[in-house]
Amino acid sequence: MxxxxxxxxxxxxxxxxxxxxxxxxxVLHADDAFVLSKGHAAGAxxxxxxxxxxxxxxxxxxxxxxxxxxxxxxxLRGIPEVLFATGSLGHGLSxxxxxxxxxKLKQEPGHVFCLMSDGEWNEGSNWExxxxxxxxxxxxxxxxxxxxxxxGMGPTRDVADFGPLAGKFRxxxxxxxxxxxxxxxxxxxxxxxxxxxxxxxxxxxxxxxGVSFMENRFEWHYLPISExxxxxxxxxLSK
Amino acid sequence: xxxxxxxxxxxFSACPEFVFLTGDLGFMALEPLREAMGRRFINAGVxxxxxxxxxxxxSKSGLRPWAYSIxxxxxxxxxxxxxxxxxxxxxxxxxxxNGGGYGYGVMGSTHHALEDYGVLxxxxxxxxxxxxxxxxxxxxxQELMTVKHPAYLRLGYSEQPSWLVPGPYAAWRRILPxxxxxxxxxxxLAGAALDAIRESGLNADSWLVSELPIHRxxxxxxxxxxxxxxxxxxxxxxxxxGFGQMLACELLAAGVCPTRFVLRPALGYxxxxxxxxxxHRKECGLDPESxxxxxxxxxxx
Numbered sequence: 001m002x003x004x005x006x007x008x009x010x011x012x013x014x015x016x017x018x019x020x021x022x023x024x025x026x027v028l029h030a031d032d033a034f035v036l037s038k039g040h041a042a043g044a045x046x047x048x049x050x051x052x053x054x055x056x057x058x059x060x061x062x063x064x065x066x067x068x069x070x071x072x073x074x075x076l077r078g079i080p081e082v083l084f085a086t087g088s089l090g091h092g093l094s095x096x097x098x099x100x101x102x103x104k105l106k107q108e109p110g111h112v113f114c115l116m117s118d119g120e121w122n123e124g125s126n127w128e129x130x131x132x133x134x135x136x137x138x139x140x141x142x143x144x145x146x147x148x149x150x151x152g153m154g155p156t157r158d159v160a161d162f163g164p165l166a167g168k169f170r171x172x173x174x175x176x177x178x179x180x181x182x183x184x185x186x187x188x189x190x191x192x193x194x195x196x197x198x199x200x201x202x203x204x205x206x207x208x209x210g211v212s213f214m215e216n217r218f219e220w221h222y223l224p225i226s227e228x229x230x231x232x233x234x235x236x237l238s239k
Numbered sequence: 240x241x242x243x244x245x246x247x248x249x250x251f252s253a254c255p256e257f258v259f260l261t262g263d264l265g266f267m268a269l270e271p272l273r274e275a276m277g278r279r280f281i282n283a284g285v286x287x288x289x290x291x292x293x294x295x296x297x298s299k300s301g302l303r304p305w306a307y308s309i310x311x312x313x314x315x316x317x318x319x320x321x322x323x324x325x326x327x328x329x330x331x332x333x334x335x336x337n338g339g340g341y342g343y344g345v346m347g348s349t350h351h352a353l354e355d356y357g358v359l360x361x362x363x364x365x366x367x368x369x370x371x372x373x374x375x376x377x378x379x380x381q382e383l384m385t386v387k388h389p390a391y392l393r394l395g396y397s398e399q400p401s402w403l404v405p406g407p408y409a410a411w412r413r414i415l416p417x418x419x420x421x422x423x424x425x426x427x428l429a430g431a432a433l434d435a436i437r438e439s440g441l442n443a444d445s446w447l448v449s450e451l452p453i454h455r456x457x458x459x460x461x462x463x464x465x466x467x468x469x470x471x472x473x474x475x476x477x478x479x480x481g482f483g484q485m486l487a488c489e490l491l492a493a494g495v496c497p498t499r500f501v502l503r504p505a506l507g508y509x510x511x512x513x514x515x516x517x518x519h520r521k522e523c524g525l526d527p528e529s530x531x532x533x534x535x536x537x538x539x540x
Contacts, residue, residue, distance in 0.1 A: 083299060095299075106300070
């Protein structure tokens with residue numbers, strides 16, 4: 001998809017696709033809700049939705065092309081599984097708080113999952129949401145951080161070093177699980193964890209995971225992939 | 240107006256879908272609502288971006304959230320949340336901004352809302368409600384409890400003259416009929432101005448507009464402008480994106496061009512000094528005396 005449409009953001013898609021696949025195939029129930037706060041991983045979400053039959057081959061082929069439903073960031077409408085159009089960072093966690101609080105007020109079942117990037121924690125609105133979800137004890141909410149340690153212009157520690165995120169979440173009083181974000185068994189256990197407080201899952205991931213020339217290189221946050229690179233990536237991912 | 244707002248909302252407090260969020264404001268005003276609504280009254284803290292995002296999530300889940308704060312804290316700080324999460328999604332979240340215009344007076348510029356509805360009405364699906372009098376609130380709140388789009392309610396201080404019976408609420412009202420110059424007001428400043436107009440004997444044909452944007456002014460208003468050939472527009476809002484600019488476009492589209500079109504908007508901080516709402520209005524020519532003076536000038540020129 002990314003190769004055919006000539007778009008980037010592939011590094012941050014590969015870092016979170018194991019999380020998305022685990023969530024959609026092993027964890028999410030009909031009453032649950034998912035919000036992709038790191039909207040630039042829309043490609044990974046579309047592929048995941050395709051893998052559960054919510055999108056077709058033709059849908060994926062239309063990615064990022066004129067007239068598509070599959071915009072570069074999640075669309076406003078047209079895909080029922082996409083609840084919100086995200087893309088500007090720092091929105092998804094507040095939206096998720098609203099979904100979780102509504103379930104409590106309406107006494108409805110279901111759990112809300114929100115997938116965020118680590119660079120996204122530069123945004124002040126997330127800290128507002130963190131205070132809110134803790135204060136209101138939204139135990140039907142799990143926030144997941146795709147901790148690939150790279151953001152747009154470089155390593156997160158070089159851009160805006162806020163120290164270990166897991167420690168911050170613990171300081172807020174959130175049960176916090178640190179997990180290998182590419183180990184689906186560990187991920188599933190972490191995502192199934194329920195406490196009397198909202199749970200934070202810090203998934204240690206690799207940007208560009210599975211493609212040697214992309215792994216841990218921040219430039220793959222943005223770069224499109226050439227044909228030669230595409231063939232090599234497919235070869236490596238097929239192993 | 241805030242007390243009346245709270246009293247009227249209390250009547251809806253038992254509605255299970257109704258959720259009220261405040262950005263830690265409403266002291267000495269919203270306490271009865273808090274008591275009545277219990278868990279559905281949420282103090283979201285001094286965190287307006289999150290409050291609006293939460294409201295969008297609540298709305299997406301079928302609830303009817305209202306989010307309240309001092310007006311500029313509500314429309315300016317979380318503007319992107321209003322844009323992305325509420326308006327683009329077309330969710331019926333009601334934003335309630337207290338202190339429209341110079342309502343917070345000498346508290347200073349950070350607390351004034353001079354460009355609120357102009358800014359918000361650039362966003363898709365948004366509609367602004369600007370009550371002039373306490374008595375407007377009931378109809379507005381009833382409507383806002385059922386709307387299917389984002390809305391902004393701009394609260395101020397009711398200045399309804401004791402003699403004035405505004406009649407049934409409508410988005411456009413001929414509030415004080417006359418055969419003199421035509422004048423159109425937005426918001427509570429109309430109250431004191433109408434009092435002065437009545438005393439002056441100017442017989443201005445006075446209109447009050449309470450919902451924006453406008454789509455085609457009523458034929459009676461167009462007839463009034465055609466007849467008088469003069470239109471004064473008064474609003475406690477900057478000219479950019481304001482009612483006056485909207486109305487000018489509508490008049491052109493309708494082929495109604497008064498000989499004189501006078502816009503009296505908020506002008507910011509003319510002297511650089513601060514004072515009461517009345518002080519700032521006077522500096523902008525929005526006070527009753529300045530309005531009557533302008534109408535007098537029109538009547539005799």
